[in-house]
Amino acid sequence: MQPVSMLLNILWILCGGAYMAFGWLVAAVVMAITIVGLPWSRAAFNIAAYTLLPFGSRAVRRDEVTGMEDVGTGVLGVLGNIIWFVLAGWWLALGHLLTAIVLAVSIIGLPFAWAHLKLAGLALWPIGKTIVPA
Numbered sequence: 001m002q003p004v005s006m007l008l009n010i011l012w013i014l015c016g017g018a019y020m021a022f023g024w025l026v027a028a029v030v031m032a033i034t035i036v037g038l039p040w041s042r043a044a045f046n047i048a049a050y051t052l053l054p055f056g057s058r059a060v061r062r063d064e065v066t067g068m069e070d071v072g073t074g075v076l077g078v079l080g081n082i083i084w085f086v087l088a089g090w091w092l093a094l095g096h097l098l099t100a101i102v103l104a105v106s107i108i109g110l111p112f113a114w115a116h117l118k119l120a121g122l123a124l125w126p127i128g129k130t131i132v133p134a
Contacts, residue, residue, distance in 0.1 A: 005056035005134075008111070015112045016099040017052055020119070023095055024048035027088040040084050043072075043126045047119075050131045054115050059122050062130045072128040080127040089124045096120035 001009075009017075028044035031037030050057055063073040071077065081089075100116035103109030122129065 001056050008055040009053045012055060012112060012115065013052065015103060015109060016116065017054070017112075020092075020095055020099060020116070021048050021052035023092055024051050027092060031088070037087070039080060040087070040127070043084075043129070044088070046131060047122060047126055047129075051119055054119065056134055057131050058134045059118075059129045059131055062128050065130055065132060070128075077128040081125045084127060085124055089126070092123035093120040096123055 024044050025048045028041045028048055031041035031044060047059075050059065061073060063069050072080065096116045096119045100113040100120065103116065104113035
């Protein structure tokens with residue numbers, strides 16, 4: 001990890017990253033407990049780690065990385081994302097959005113607000129995404 005990314009990640013944790021990562025972790029655990037939600041649980045665990053340390057990484061479609069479509073990037077992925085949106089996506093996106101609004105009030109918080117907005121979009125439609133180094 002680059003020194004700038006490390007510094008930004010430390011500041012990120014202090015500016016809302018820790019509690020939003022905890023929110024993703026709660027969603028992942030709840031999905032895992034239901035057994036039926038295990039496919040969503042795996043995605044939520046991956047994004048919880050990304051939410052904790054987002055600088056130096058980025059979320060991209062899995063088929064762009066592998067070059068081939070899979071279950072998560074096809075029709076079943078769309079269905080999975082719709083179910084995710086109803087069960088947990090909207091409240092995680094709302095948490096990121098509210099945090100972004102609070103951070104955007106100050107000029108110093110603008111980069112973190114922008115990162116929260118990107119994570120809000122990811123919270124709405126996470127299935128079929130993977131985290132790669134930036």
